[in-house]
Amino acid sequence: MTTAPTSASSTRAQTHAATTARIVAAARTLLVNRGEVTLRAVARELGMTAPALYRYAASHEELVRMVAISIDTDVAERITGAADGQPADDPAGRLIAAAVEFRQWALDNREEFSLVFTNVDVDCVDEVSSPGTGMIFSALLFELWEKYRFPIPALTDLEPGLATILRDPQVPADLTGVPEEMRGLVWILERAWSRLYGTVTLEVFRHIDPRIVDEAHLFRAMIEDQAAPLGLVDELPRLRTLIRDLLAR
Template sequence: MSTTIPSGLPTRRERQRQATYDEIVAVSRQLLRQGQDVSLRAVATEMGLTAPALYRYVDSHAELMALLARAIFADVVAEMTVARDRHPVDDPAAQIVAAVAAFRRWALGNRDEFRLVFASPPTPETQALVDSAAQRPITTLEGCVPEELGVHEFSAFFSDIFGRLWEKYRFPVPADDELPDGVLEVLTAPPADSAAADLDKLPTIHGVTPGMVWVFERSWARLYGTVTLEVFGHVHPGLITTAALFQATVADIGADLGLADEWERLQAIARS
């Protein structure tokens, strides 16, 4: 009597291959967290494989970094999703504050992974300074294709909440002729790998304008800048441990998004 594998279920070989990919990612993240060089040879050694054997799964360092980045972005989005979903869908204000607090919490708890996927690759000049200060190898995403890294899932997560914020609060956005010089041309050009690409796809936002995208980008820039300064310790330690700088930044962003009158209740979420 023959047994037919149900259509759509992975075969044993496919499961084994996926398990190997999962191990590659796990070992790469372990090396990253230990401050070691995340190279194909290092990963192969940790897995008890030869470098040629690993090449059957990952054919370049760029592909290895892409696998690692996708896993990291998936974890970040998963943590933010849990935080967001503690609040009702008709309360996007609470959802976005909870999500950005989760993002910060993840960043401070996973500095090396944040450094990999969110920090820009240093120039050759600054590379030497960073290496000297950190005394550890620097791994960058240089050479990876942005679409392969999971960054769109991350930006789409915030774009969705932003869209629902707009529908509910109708916060002010600048008209085209009120944008800074050159911004209109930038934001009306075909989007590449910016949050504008995801924002423009949202069916919940009707009639996306350059002014809306400008507010979105400015909000993200302030959040990202504050969290990055905290992750790299470029602000007073007390401002990090108290979260005072982060909370002030979120309050400023919230005021621009029409949430000033609700900050008293939202502040408790930011503090969490």
Template sequence: MGAEGKTRGRRERLRAETTAEIKQVALALMSSGGPGAITLRAIAREMGMTANAIYGYFPTRDDLVTTLIADVYTSLADTVEASWNAAPAEDPVARILAWADAFRSWALANPEGFRLIYGDPVPGYQAPEGGAAPDAAHRVCTGLAGLAADAWPHAEPLHAGSGFQWSDFDAGLVDKVRAAFPDLPPAAVALALRIWGHLHGLVSLEIYGHLLTQTPAPEKLYREELARLIRSLGLTPES
């Protein structure tokens, strides 16, 4: 590599490192001051940069927030997908537990990211048309449909009276779910969203500290809820 190539490579590396630091500082500011604390001027001040310099990385605060949401959502989707795929395909209980445990572990390791995508909105933020991270969000929802698909042979008799139609769900989600699980009926997608509600509710309470004064064992509470959920699907929880 010539001198010009080395110089270009060094600039690109430094730019990538600075971009990563900007995102880290933004999440740290959110952790200490809430969503409204994410401003380019505050980040520049924390990093010892001028405001004009940081605009060279993110022209607006909303560009930064959109990038953060996409990064965080993609990280979550990658994590839960990997855990689900690693569990035995023939064992629906193991697959549900793997996805659920990965979701909670990711949230506890990334509380600021969880709050960014599932918590209070960033004041004044305008997401791009279609959302900040539509593909990652659909991947998470499609993964939940996978949990329903795993359980559906056992759960179907318990949900035979469902009146859900495909028109009851987002068209983009329907396209992805039907491509991944062509035999899955609308009732199973509704079941997937109810599974999501069970898992998200307790994790959200834990992330926001609402369980701390109620129980010193949030993990045990989560496991008990998972066992109840698995039984409601016509399956037998692991002992």
């Protein structure tokens, strides 16, 4: 049995994908080493002409978005690995491990975090083939609810405008099988995500006393504040130990 020859269009697609990957890799290296990314610098790094690079990224904004999505995808894999390091039947531990890993990546990679923070939004969900960080944390929170069944606000108890949004939300989450009467879970998700991301952002950019960052006081307090709405009050003694051990690594 002979293998059919690769079509010209398939070869072109593979070449385009490989070159795009090289462009993104070069841009990420420049970002880490110089703190910024420009089309001119990337073209020079790869030995390309500017017109040749424009065939892959038509503008600086498009290049930055490509890089930001690439970073976010890699971070999603990293936090998934951290979550999978905890027992499959411990969604609380899995969520905590993912949150600690996300924080550590952000603190270690300020430039990359900044780029993702300012360029990846809910519109990106349809642009990527692999789940981003938002999708991973959404899935982990849904796992948590499946086990602990913490209270979900009814849409009728929320402001009418918010209830309308939650019936058809823009959110990085797989809502397949989440009926309307459970859409209050999305509101819990949004609030939990805003607290995690907001806390980490304050820490990364040192908008609070750096000693509080170094000793993770705000981060640990944020998780404690989430215990009640996520049904984890009884789990706090165990989770405090887990957080301490994970941060120590």
